Amino acid sequence: MTVEARVLSAFREALDIEGDVDPKELVYREYKKWTSMAHMTLIAILEQDFDAMLETDEIIAMSSFDKAVETMKKYDAN
Amino acid sequence: MPTDLDLTGKVAVVTGASRGIGAAIVRTLAERGATVVAVARSVNDETFGLDNVVPIAGSLEDPAFAKELVRTVFSRFKRLDVLVNNAGVMRPGSMGATAEADIVDVLRLNLESAVLLTEAAVRLMVRGGGGSIVNMSSIMGRVGAPGQFAYAASKAGLIGATLAAAKELAPKGVRVNAIAPGFIATEMTDALSEEARAEAIAKIGMGRPGTSQDVADAVLFLASDLSRYVTGQVIGVDGGFIL
Numbered sequence: 001m002t003v004e005a006r007v008l009s010a011f012r013e014a015l016d017i018e019g020d021v022d023p024k025e026l027v028y029r030e031y032k033k034w035t036s037m038a039h040m041t042l043i044a045i046l047e048q049d050f051d052a053m054l055e056t057d058e059i060i061a062m063s064s065f066d067k068a069v070e071t072m073k074k075y076d077a078n
Numbered sequence: 079m080p081t082d083l084d085l086t087g088k089v090a091v092v093t094g095a096s097r098g099i100g101a102a103i104v105r106t107l108a109e110r111g112a113t114v115v116a117v118a119r120s121v122n123d124e125t126f127g128l129d130n131v132v133p134i135a136g137s138l139e140d141p142a143f144a145k146e147l148v149r150t151v152f153s154r155f156k157r158l159d160v161l162v163n164n165a166g167v168m169r170p171g172s173m174g175a176t177a178e179a180d181i182v183d184v185l186r187l188n189l190e191s192a193v194l195l196t197e198a199a200v201r202l203m204v205r206g207g208g209g210s211i212v213n214m215s216s217i218m219g220r221v222g223a224p225g226q227f228a229y230a231a232s233k234a235g236l237i238g239a240t241l242a243a244a245k246e247l248a249p250k251g252v253r254v255n256a257i258a259p260g261f262i263a264t265e266m267t268d269a270l271s272e273e274a275r276a277e278a279i280a281k282i283g284m285g286r287p288g289t290s291q292d293v294a295d296a297v298l299f300l301a302s303d304l305s306r307y308v309t310g311q312v313i314g315v316d317g318g319f320i321l
Binding site: 048 | 149152197201249250
């Protein structure tokens with residue numbers, strides 16, 4: 001499974017995304033379901049899946065799908 | 079037979095663990111089966127001599143240490159179920175005549191380090207589906223005391239942090255509570271004069287100082303599933319102490 005697919009799966013689960021919404025278009029706090037609480041859930045799912053602990057700066061900067069993929073690629077080797 | 083007080087399989091971090099209340103908390107949680115990471119400036123394998131107590135030496139006054147500590151817990155255990163922010167220091171002094179360094183030290187260790195460690199630890203709890211955070215406040219944080227300006231401020235700050243965190247983390251299954259000990263017989267209170275000790279004991283309804291175990295048992299309750307529906311509370315362990 002690619003990093004993108006794993007991140008996509010995490011987004012769908014954490015943000016409870018409906019079928020017609022493209023996660024790649026979502027922006028943190030602009031999409032109504034991407035709240036700070038959902039963000040915490042998203043981080044937890046990603047950290048669990050990638051067996052990693054993200055840096056606080058990375059969590060704060062993770063404001064879009066693309067940024068999430070970019071960040072998680074660093075942890076793919078784990 | 080497993081009970082609601084059984085902590086087998088759970089991982090706990092206790093700060094200020096080398097003596098007094100912290101050491102009692104470590105032993106109490108360990109006796110109930112938890113793996114306890116005991117954090118203090120000076121702690122080693124001989125401090126507790128228990129297989130399920132993992133000593134980690136370090137200074138929480140260094141903000142980087144909190145992150146490092148949580149990363150270590152993650153690396154070794156992949157989970158964190160209980161965090162007890164117990165580290166603290168008391169530097170009594172009259173207002174207007176207390177060294178700035180003492181005020182800064184008290185606020186940094188008692189409040190800032192607990193906030194930073196909680197911030198770092200909470201994600202590990204959330205990913206595990208929940209947990210329990212116990213902040214060691216003080217009766218002085220609730221009602222104040224002369225000569226304890228900075229200490230009372232730091233302990234009141236911990237209560238504010240407890241209440242805010244409890245509200246934010248309840249949906250994630252993380253409970254956050256505080257304990258407010260009264261006059262507990264520890265090395266910290268042993269430093270008081272005989273006169274001051276007698277004066278304090280006279281104000282305790284139960285007529286005796288508390289013990290570290292009295293406090294540790296309250297922590298056990300909050301760490302365990304017995305308190306599964308308790309969050310955002312400040313529990314006094316003070317024997318009816320009136321300040």
